[in-house]
Amino acid sequence: MARRILIGGMNPFDSGKTELAIRLINTLLEVGFRVEYFKPVSGHNYWLHHAHTQSCLEDGLLVSKDAARARKQFEPKSEILLSNPVHALYAPVNLEKPLRNLTNTLALAGWSSVLVLERFSMPDNGGIETTMLMASRLLENEEVVITQEDAGRLSQGAGLVDVNSLEDVQEFEHSHFEEHVTASFKHLERNTEVIIIEGFNDAAWPFDGLKSVDSLLIVGPGHVYTYDPEKFRKGAYLMNRGNLPIREVTYNRVVDLLKPQDLHRIRPSEKLSTGDLEKLGIFGRTGKND
Template sequence: MTLLVVGSDRVDAGKTTFSTGLVARTTAVGFKPRAGNDYWYHHDDYRSAIEQGGIYGKDARRLAKASPGSLDPADINPVHRLWRPADGSGLLGQEGREFLLDRAGEQYILNAQADLPDSAREHLPLSDAVVVDSVGQLNQVMERAHVPALTALGQSIEATDRAVVESYSDVARPVQGIDPDAVAVVDPGRARIFDGSRFIKACSVASGAEGSFHGQLEERVSSVIDLADPVDTVTLPPLTSEQRHDSDTVATEYGDAYDALLAVADEW
């Protein structure tokens, strides 16, 4: 069984809270194929990760903690991007911020146009890092490093008996090649439940009109849900910060939404 969790808002949709509770409810392994965080705005998360000799975000850490066994966040999150606020648009055209580095599997990719923090150079294994100074170079490296890392993760997801896959930003399909049994589109206050095969078919239709985004073809959730109707819509109650960080509590509070999702997946 593979369950996909996506959000229609770029930030703060509630995907990770929903995903960790779903992992607790189903005893599934949680996966976060791609993620990113900001050196300035998520500095505590940045410091925590690099002092362990890696780079990942709190979403991957929370999912790994909620999953059975002893998983490292990098085990479930093969591709991570680190940003920093900046004047202008930077290498990737993102207004107000610049990309510092990527981790793709064990390979690091550095932006030659950015000033990397000393702490990153001190703690991260960057001796074999690839340095890029154009979008074209980055796209070539993504073909060599990002795509194989995500392909390998997709194979792990397919081989996992119960998997919960959390997307990032408002991207509808975070990794190619997986066939979710059911999909939850999470917004503040609600979860819309979709049949997995219909959702993926809508992704394929939407991809024809979306175009390239930083070297990868990515369908936005808003475009996909215009092409498919939800099977069910369930209200999500507001949770306190303490409740959100306790996956067992989330599993209870969001029980109705999980029941609806598992019914579409034809499980339990």
């Protein structure tokens, strides 16, 4: 089994998870390890990240900007759809009146961020099976700024599931999220020595199928805290409530339960040395030859 490194965020946004993942990838490659990167779930805004949206349209693939950046650091053996099995696209409303939001739960995050597409991918008999949730009614009625044509380009080759509400999305996620993410993770892990798992926002633990990790790093601007992985996992599940997915438990809810093992201070654009890997508890002094 590959060595698993989980990176979580202190903040809901802009913690620096991807930057740390890229630094880890580059240092591990220099040491001589085969590396894979896994981003189980993600999303981006059609308008606010339009340069990335254009890249997705050109490739005909709805994927994470972070996953695309991280994978450029090495020559991945896996397809990006399995490296990033679940990804959502949000788009602003075509307003009729200022700030007048849709009366639809797909617009729960506000008028500028309506869920219009969500891709689910998993390995299937040597290929990839992809399902796309699509807010077809909103697209047909031109209630959002993304066009039907662009939505079609991002959904090519996928099985389509029409969704009209957030409840429809949650029902599909409840039945299929873990299956897609866990199968994709196992597929990647089989062909590498180290797998870096980048969590979603400030989620304490990314998915149920991840039963253990070897190293757990929680990052914020300028800081990386290390934790005992098993104690941290148990803390996350202790704070889970009802039938909510484990990824709904945030770092803020577990931080007072657990004491970090260590604090490592980092600076912008500073490379990680092999000594830093040791300090972060990723490998011992002799690295790959241990």
